[in-house]
Amino acid sequence: MSVLSKSVLPLHEVMKLPLSIPDYQRPYKWTIKNVNQLIEDILENFEKASDKSYRLGTVVLHQKEEGKTQDVVDGQQRLVTLTLICYFLEKQLEKQPTELSILDNKFNSLSKGNIQHNAIYIKNRIETIAVDKSKLLEYIYKKCEVVSITLDDISEAFQFFDSQNSRGKTLEAYDLLKAFHLREMMECSDAEKNQCVERWEKSVEPKDGTTSLKTIFDRLYRIRCWANNKSIRKYGNRADVGFKLDDISVFKGVNLSQGSPYRFTNALLMTDVFFEDSKNHSRLYKQELIYYPFQTDQILINGKRFFEYVAHYKSLYEHLLNKNELKDSFELTKNLTGKGNLVVVKYKYV
Numbered sequence: 001m002s003v004l005s006k007s008v009l010p011l012h013e014v015m016k017l018p019l020s021i022p023d024y025q026r027p028y029k030w031t032i033k034n035v036n037q038l039i040e041d042i043l044e045n046f047e048k049a050s051d052k053s054y055r056l057g058t059v060v061l062h063q064k065e066e067g068k069t070q071d072v073v074d075g076q077q078r079l080v081t082l083t084l085i086c087y088f089l090e091k092q093l094e095k096q097p098t099e100l101s102i103l104d105n106k107f108n109s110l111s112k113g114n115i116q117h118n119a120i121y122i123k124n125r126i127e128t129i130a131v132d133k134s135k136l137l138e139y140i141y142k143k144c145e146v147v148s149i150t151l152d153d154i155s156e157a158f159q160f161f162d163s164q165n166s167r168g169k170t171l172e173a174y175d176l177l178k179a180f181h182l183r184e185m186m187e188c189s190d191a192e193k194n195q196c197v198e199r200w201e202k203s204v205e206p207k208d209g210t211t212s213l214k215t216i217f218d219r220l221y222r223i224r225c226w227a228n229n230k231s232i233r234k235y236g237n238r239a240d241v242g243f244k245l246d247d248i249s250v251f252k253g254v255n256l257s258q259g260s261p262y263r264f265t266n267a268l269l270m271t272d273v274f275f276e277d278s279k280n281h282s283r284l285y286k287q288e289l290i291y292y293p294f295q296t297d298q299i300l301i302n303g304k305r306f307f308e309y310v311a312h313y314k315s316l317y318e319h320l321l322n323k324n325e326l327k328d329s330f331e332l333t334k335n336l337t338g339k340g341n342l343v344v345v346k347y348k349y350v
Contacts, residue, residue, distance in 0.1 A: 005150045011082060012098075012141035014059060014148060019079070019102045022062070022071040023182045023193050026175055027201055028111040030077045035118050038081055039125060046131065046139050056082070058147040070150065072102070080115065081122075082140070088123045089137040108194065110201045173245045174204075174213050177306075180248070184255050184302035196307040203314060216314045217251075218242040220296065224250050227297035253300030268301055 045054040059075035072079060083100045090098060107115065126133070178200055185193055203213045221243035225232045243250075256269050275292050292305065294312050301309075 005148070007148055008055075008145050009148045010142050011056070011086075011144045011146065014079070014146055015083065015086070015098065015100055015102075015141075017061070017101065018069045019061075019105075020069040020071050021076055021102070021105045021107070022073070023185075023197065025072070025076055025179075027108055027197075028077060028080050028114050030081055030114065030118060032118065032121050034077070035081055035121060036125070038078070039085065039122075042085075042140060042144065043129065043131065043136075046136055050135065050139050050143070053143050053145050056144050056146050058149065061148065061150045063150050063152050073151070075146070081118065082144075084115070084119050084122050085126070086137065086140060088119070088126045089133055089140070091123075092126055092133055093137065095137075106194075108198055108201065110198075172214065173243050173248050174217050176245065176248050177251050180252060181303055181306045184306075185304055187257050188304055192304060196304065199311060200307060203311075211314055211318055213310070213314075214242075216310060216317060219317065220310075220313060221247060221250060223296045251300060251306070253302050253306070255302045257303075264299065268299065272301065272305070 042054070045052075057075065057078060059079065060073040062071040062073050064071065079102055083102050086098065087100060087103070090096075129136075178197075182193060182196070185196070200213070203210070203216075206212055222232055254265050254268065256265060256272055271293065292308060292312070294309050296313065298309075300306055
């Protein structure tokens with residue numbers, strides 16, 4: 001791995017860097033419990049030994065080619081929270097606010113909501129702490145340190161993100177897939193990427209009673225394995241045969257924009273081009289036919305089509321089960337008796 005630099009930096013030096021949050025990152029999701037724990041740790045070390053350094057962990061950055069910004073590969077949750085703490089300390093002390101670049105990022109709605117929620121808590125907490133706030137701010141900026149690792153290659157940065165998070169329990173398997181497929185959307189606009197991220201994050205823990213991504217991926221994983229005559233019982237426990245971190249390759253496919261030596265990609269490319277073209281000529285095609293012809297066991301197209309594939313089957317799953325479509329279909333079998341009777345139920349979307 002090509003590492004540009006590895007050093008221990010005081011927080012104020014990290015804060016001055018032109019930091020950006022890459023698309024493949026998860027939303028900011030720290031809870032009040034996480035925030036409070038960080039504040040307590042800082043206060044405890046400040047009161048014990050304010051003259052000694054306190055190590056806050058590791059931050060991994062990716063230096064972009066143009067050299068203008070550095071993507072936060074690992075450490076986003078901690079950095080955003082520390083930035084909020086410093087911001088409200090400065091406001092309390094009526095100091096000229098330090099330029100904190102990480103807060104200039106365009107966060108999605110989920111991140112914004114969590115940041116605003118935590119900001120209110122941090123503001124109130126800082127107002128009540130009984131310490132010299134000027135000295136506390138100086139301690140955080142100068143004595144709180146992070147190990148900063150800077151990489152210069154996007155592929156290596158993504159691999160680092162992938163490997164670091166796949167070892168722990170902080171990410172689900174579908175989180176890594178989101179990261180992978182966002183990385184494959186190099187030719188898509190920011191608006192398209194943001195749309196994919198917004199829809200995806202709303203499905204992680206849906207508040208509207210719809211199906212979660214975990215459920216959808218467990219179902220799609222089984223189907224894709226069975227369609228390829230592969231067993232899903234490798235874990236040995238019937239209750240533990242869902243989609244796991246080790247299985248993410250099942251949902252990685254081909255990138256049509258990069259070319260491929262395989263002939264089957266020509267058919268995928270032609271379908272992809274025809275579909276995009278048809279959206280611009282709706283008068284030539286019946287409106288109900290203008291949807292991408294997904295198949296559950298198809299070779300996946302990386303990037304935007306993958307997100308559409310997941311959204312398509314999430315919608316279909318809800319249509320079939322939540323609206324009792326399957327139950328109504330299987331009512332056909334209610335009065336059938338005798339061995340050998342078979343009813344084939346055809347559904348137009350599958």
